[in-house]
Amino acid sequence: ETGVTQTPRHLVMGMTNKKSLKCEQHLGHNAMYWYKQSAKKPLELMFVYSLEERVENNSVPSRFSPECPNSSHLFLHLHTLQPEDSALYLCASSQGPSGRDNEQFFGPGTRLTVL
Amino acid sequence: SQKIEQNSEALNIQEGKTATLTCNYTNYSPAYLQWYRQDPGRGPVFLLLIRENEKEKRKERLKVTFDTTLKQSLFHITASQPADSATYLCALEEIYNQGGKLIFGQGTELSVKP
Numbered sequence: 027e028t029g030v031t032q033t034p035r036h037l038v039m040g041m042t043n044k045k046s047l048k049c050e051q052h053l054g055h056n057a058m059y060w061y062k063q064s065a066k067k068p069l070e071l072m073f074v075y076s077l078e079e080r081v082e083n084n085s086v087p088s089r090f091s092p093e094c095p096n097s098s099h100l101f102l103h104l105h106t107l108q109p110e111d112s113a114l115y116l117c118a119s120s121q122g123p124s125g126r127d128n129e130q131f132f133g134p135g136t137r138l139t140v141l
Numbered sequence: 142s143q144k145i146e147q148n149s150e151a152l153n154i155q156e157g158k159t160a161t162l163t164c165n166y167t168n169y170s171p172a173y174l175q176w177y178r179q180d181p182g183r184g185p186v187f188l189l190l191i192r193e194n195e196k197e198k199r200k201e202r203l204k205v206t207f208d209t210t211l212k213q214s215l216f217h218i219t220a221s222q223p224a225d226s227a228t229y230l231c232a233l234e235e236i237y238n239q240g241g242k243l244i245f246g247q248g249t250e251l252s253v254k255p
Binding site: 082118 | 247
């Protein structure tokens with residue numbers, strides 16, 4: 027596979043469930059990102075990892091927990107979510123350690139619905 | 142913090158015409174600006190990057206301008222085609238201690254009619 031892949035593409039979960047989103051990049055990039063995209067709203071940056079170290083957390087609720095075991099993989103662990111967390115969750119990667127002056131490559135996203 | 146505004150209303154144009162999308166920003170002086178295309182249910186795809194010392198950049202039928210005095214970028218698609226229909230996002234950098242990150246506008250939906 028090439029580019030940035032995300033699994034699953036669609037996820038429906040109850041508020042008491044625990045699930046994980048997976049992202050994998052095949053581009054040899056050093057930085058990875060999680061974004062949330064709600065209807066008619068701008069992409070919201072959730073987490074940034076540079077060289078496997080978290081460098082940014084935009085005050086995201088603790089019910090979202092990221093994990094970056096290596097430079098190619100990124101996870102977003104979900105637990106006790108709320109219906110307002112329903113959104114498209116996008117993973118992205120970039121060449122540079124910080125994403126500065128670097129284009130970002132996005133995965134197809136996971137459409138999450140919380141019941 | 143950085144505020145980015147794009148045309149909130151959808152832009153409808155006829156095939157063959159030039160589409161012009163606007164991105165205005167406040168409260169910052171970004172070193173560069175990026176434009177992305179997003180199709181429904183898909184992730185954004187990078188189109189163009191323009192730096193603060195570049196007034197204009199072109200790629201095939203696409204042209205981007207960057208006016209740091211007006212704090213505005215314009216994105217043009219010439220000879221538009223129905224396949225150009227999508228949402229277009231602009232993004233600016235915001236600097237933090239360990240580097241930078243992109244802040245995205247809400248996007249403008251473009252519809253090109255045959």
